[in-house]
Amino acid sequence: MTSWHLQVLRWSLIILLITIWEFSIKYGAIDVYYFSSPSLIFRNFQFWLEEDLIFKHLSVTLSEAGVGFISGLILGITLGFLFAANPRIDAILQPFITIMNAMPRIAFAPLIILWFGFGFLSKVVIVISLVFFVVFFNTYRGFKEINPILLKNAAVLGATRYQILRHIYLPATVSWTFASLRVSVGFAIIAAILGEYIGSSAGIGFLINNAQSNFDATGVMTGLALLTIVVAILDVLLKRIESHFTKWQVVDQSEESKI
Amino acid sequence: MAEQFLKIRNANKSFTKEGNSLPVLNDISLDMYTGEFLAILGPSGCGKSTLLNILAGQNSLDDGSISYPDKPTKNLNDRNRIAVVWQEESLIPWKTAYGNIEFSLIATQIPDKCREEVSIKWLHAVGLKGFEDYYPSQLSQGMRKRVALAAALSTHPHLLLMDEPFGALDVYSKLQIEKEVVRLWEQLDTTIILVTHDVQEAIALSDRIVILTQRPAKIKSIRENPLPRPRNLDALYGNIDFHNLVRELWVELTQQD
Numbered sequence A: 001m002t003s004w005h006l007q008v009l010r011w012s013l014i015i016l017l018i019t020i021w022e023f024s025i026k027y028g029a030i031d032v033y034y035f036s037s038p039s040l041i042f043r044n045f046q047f048w049l050e051e052d053l054i055f056k057h058l059s060v061t062l063s064e065a066g067v068g069f070i071s072g073l074i075l076g077i078t079l080g081f082l083f084a085a086n087p088r089i090d091a092i093l094q095p096f097i098t099i100m101n102a103m104p105r106i107a108f109a110p111l112i113i114l115w116f117g118f119g120f121l122s123k124v125v126i127v128i129s130l131v132f133f134v135v136f137f138n139t140y141r142g143f144k145e146i147n148p149i150l151l152k153n154a155a156v157l158g159a160t161r162y163q164i165l166r167h168i169y170l171p172a173t174v175s176w177t178f179a180s181l182r183v184s185v186g187f188a189i190i191a192a193i194l195g196e197y198i199g200s201s202a203g204i205g206f207l208i209n210n211a212q213s214n215f216d217a218t219g220v221m222t223g224l225a226l227l228t229i230v231v232a233i234l235d236v237l238l239k240r241i242e243s244h245f246t247k248w249q250v251v252d253q254s255e256e257s258k259i
Numbered sequence B: 001m002a003e004q005f006l007k008i009r010n011a012n013k014s015f016t017k018e019g020n021s022l023p024v025l026n027d028i029s030l031d032m033y034t035g036e037f038l039a040i041l042g043p044s045g046c047g048k049s050t051l052l053n054i055l056a057g058q059n060s061l062d063d064g065s066i067s068y069p070d071k072p073t074k075n076l077n078d079r080n081r082i083a084v085v086w087q088e089e090s091l092i093p094w095k096t097a098y099g100n101i102e103f104s105l106i107a108t109q110i111p112d113k114c115r116e117e118v119s120i121k122w123l124h125a126v127g128l129k130g131f132e133d134y135y136p137s138q139l140s141q142g143m144r145k146r147v148a149l150a151a152a153l154s155t156h157p158h159l160l161l162m163d164e165p166f167g168a169l170d171v172y173s174k175l176q177i178e179k180e181v182v183r184l185w186e187q188l189d190t191t192i193i194l195v196t197h198d199v200q201e202a203i204a205l206s207d208r209i210v211i212l213t214q215r216p217a218k219i220k221s222i223r224e225n226p227l228p229r230p231r232n233l234d235a236l237y238g239n240i241d242f243h244n245l246v247r248e249l250w251v252e253l254t255q256q257d
């Protein structure tokens, strides 16, 4: 099957499902009160656009996720590198990191809101707490899994420390980090939305939560549809970036991580 | 006789594993002259790679010495002096065939402006024209070995250590690349140590052949190679001296003490 065929089939499936949904509502097979309907969602979407709600709240959510993601990325890469390169630090702190990774960190979100308030900062911290570990472990693993022969060969030839860092350590580590990029961007969005559910005054999560407390299924669904579209676009972009940085690999190697 | 290049005296090495000592090299003494092509034959696990590792400065002797009489510094492991074709895969997976050769030039601090020309030249010399942009994962095992060989040779090492470099090649490619190595070696005046399991290859390429015993490796015998230079590798199989030598070494290798 060609990729063109596949695309056509996929889109047909989506259109089919939406049509079934719409008609089931129209003929009363399912309750519009709980399930809304594609046309209602579309109209609500238009309404939000006209009221300028979408841009306002989306930019809040995306900047929370963005700032948290970048901070988590920098922190994860730096500490991942530091831990991997210093056996001493590694030996002392590794068990703590492992335990922290094993904890369901999302359960700490209410505590983080308590500490950092209802605003922007608390969401950023929640995002960091998720993204950091994904990046940290991938960076660490990328560093540790470097084939020792490469280092030996470079040393024999007379490579300087800088050259070894630049041509071996850095690319090895970065390729692992990038392999985990899509996972961690997904985490960043989830974390931001979750933070907004718990307590906020702006953001897509706030919109959804608000609609939910007004028993407005259409509002909730519009928010979800919006998120789906945003995440799909991000995913396509990230796939491009990822394949650029990992084109030499034959297999996918990203470390599994959980929320 | 040419000038002396390398002097190994009473080299001993053991590994320790869980408190037990595993002797690997047992009182090895060996001299090499500049530009010599030495082949080392020995059973698997006897310590050949260990010896090369030590010569490359990546492991140390328990006692004994390695020196380079003609060099002002005791240690040859200054810049641009040793290159190794490792027994294991040693290409950098995120660099292309071209990038790997270029990296060996970068590592030996060869100036930027010559790198491209030299890398391309060596890639072509090992028969990989058109594969510049291929990553190791996209090359066959034999092609990867050839890239590794090109990367090592491109640095013009004084000492080239090769650990089973042609094992993965078919008879024809092997002959082509052996011819290439001999041709290049004649031009470069590099001193070469070749570790191999292949008796015919050892005889076809080398000036002298060292046979090692089972672990711990002692030198069992050293044979001068009587075949004249320059050699025509294509014609060797019709040569009676070649066959006699193969037979003698074969017996010696397979004979247990």
Ligand SMILES: Nc1ncnc2c1ncn2[C@@H]1O[C@H](COP(=O)(O)OP(=O)(O)OP(=O)(O)O)[C@@H](O)[C@H]1O
Pocket: B015, B016, B017, B022, B024, B042, B043, B044, B045, B046, B047, B048, B049, B050, B051, B087, B215
């Ligand atoms: N780092 C190490 N630690 C412990 N033992 C080692 C180590 N490296 C090698 N050995 C042991 O030293 C012996 C010689 O190994 P070496 O790799 O030098 O063999 P070799 O002659 O190259 O064999 P082959 O022809 O199979 O490559 C083996 O018994 C091996 O188990």
Ligand SMILES: [Mg+2]
Pocket: B048, B049, B050, B087, B163
């Ligand atoms: Mg070996």
